[in-house]
Amino acid sequence: MNPQVIDALLDWGVPRLRDLPWRASRDRWSVLVSEVMAQQTQVSRVIPKYEAFMREYPTPAACASAALSDLLKLWSGLGYPRRCKNLHDAARRIVEEHQGVVPGELESLLSLPGVGPYTARAVLAFADARDVAVVDTNVARVLSRATNRSLAARESQSVADSVLPIGRAWEWNQLLMDFGAQVCTARLPRCNVCPIEEHCAWNDGPDPARSSALTSKPQARFDGSDRQARGRLMKVLAERGVRRRDVSGSMGLQGDSQRATRLLESLVRDGLVVIDGEWCRLP
Numbered sequence: 001m002n003p004q005v006i007d008a009l010l011d012w013g014v015p016r017l018r019d020l021p022w023r024a025s026r027d028r029w030s031v032l033v034s035e036v037m038a039q040q041t042q043v044s045r046v047i048p049k050y051e052a053f054m055r056e057y058p059t060p061a062a063c064a065s066a067a068l069s070d071l072l073k074l075w076s077g078l079g080y081p082r083r084c085k086n087l088h089d090a091a092r093r094i095v096e097e098h099q100g101v102v103p104g105e106l107e108s109l110l111s112l113p114g115v116g117p118y119t120a121r122a123v124l125a126f127a128d129a130r131d132v133a134v135v136d137t138n139v140a141r142v143l144s145r146a147t148n149r150s151l152a153a154r155e156s157q158s159v160a161d162s163v164l165p166i167g168r169a170w171e172w173n174q175l176l177m178d179f180g181a182q183v184c185t186a187r188l189p190r191c192n193v194c195p196i197e198e199h200c201a202w203n204d205g206p207d208p209a210r211s212s213a214l215t216s217k218p219q220a221r222f223d224g225s226d227r228q229a230r231g232r233l234m235k236v237l238a239e240r241g242v243r244r245r246d247v248s249g250s251m252g253l254q255g256d257s258q259r260a261t262r263l264l265e266s267l268v269r270d271g272l273v274v275i276d277g278e279w280c281r282l283p
């Protein structure tokens with residue numbers, strides 16, 4: 001992307017940025033919570049949970065001192081509860097090793113449980129307005145199509161770094177993510193309203209984003225999946241304990257106790273469920 005294209009995209013996109021509650025904050029903990037919640041989850045589902053979470057746990061210390069079961073109850077319905085446990089573990093580490101302040105260095109952020117390259121960079125870019133490029137699935141797709149290249153993960157990061165407008169990282173990163181979510185969408189990109197269409201290198205050939213790393217791939221069916229069965233049990237456990245003999249029923253796996261046992265064991269291994277005699281509960 002040449003500087004004119006970058007300017008054109010900034011002019012077009014900044015006034016259109018979505019009004020999301022975490023965008024008003026420059027607090028690293030708020031940004032970290034929002035980014036963890038938003039992974040693989042629709043923004044509309046994240047907003048009420050994010051607001052409730054920040055009311056209850058406005059600091060890493062508040063989160064670290066809470067029981068994991070309380071966090072999981074609040075998280076119920078968002079899916080992927082492993083993220084919630086990672087956030088709890090990260091809060092504890094922040095309290096123990098960083099005096100309760102989310103660190104502001106990439107390496108320290110990357111050492112926190114559940115924090116990968118995208119999340120670590122997002123904290124620096126969105127809380128501290130540091131000049132770092134963040135590459136989520138939306139950004140990776142835009143970069144791949146705009147350059148008409150199938151990009152490996154490192155190449156995506158390197159292209160993102162090379163086009164980052166210094167001093168405007170906060171706006172640029174936010175708008176690329178919105179642009180990918182709303183215009184250069186995974187299915188049926190809206191090229192007819194795209195402000196950089198004449199500069200886009202993707203022609204009529206195969207979509208280069210499909211073979212790029214970091215872009216979203218078609219998800220396996222949710223109906224009937226292990227994820228659905230685990231989620232059902234977690235939802236019931238957010239309300240009450242479940243007897244071991246009733247676990248298959250709570251998972252919707254009546255008659256398949258072998259599979260239910262395997263899934264229960266995986267939840268115990270992940271630290272999301274404890275078995276207490278005949279009962280299963282949240283930790």
Ligand code: SF4
Binds near residue numbers: 184189195197200
């Ligand atoms: S022209 Fe289409 S494919 Fe290219 S960047 Fe715009 S929306 Fe994406």
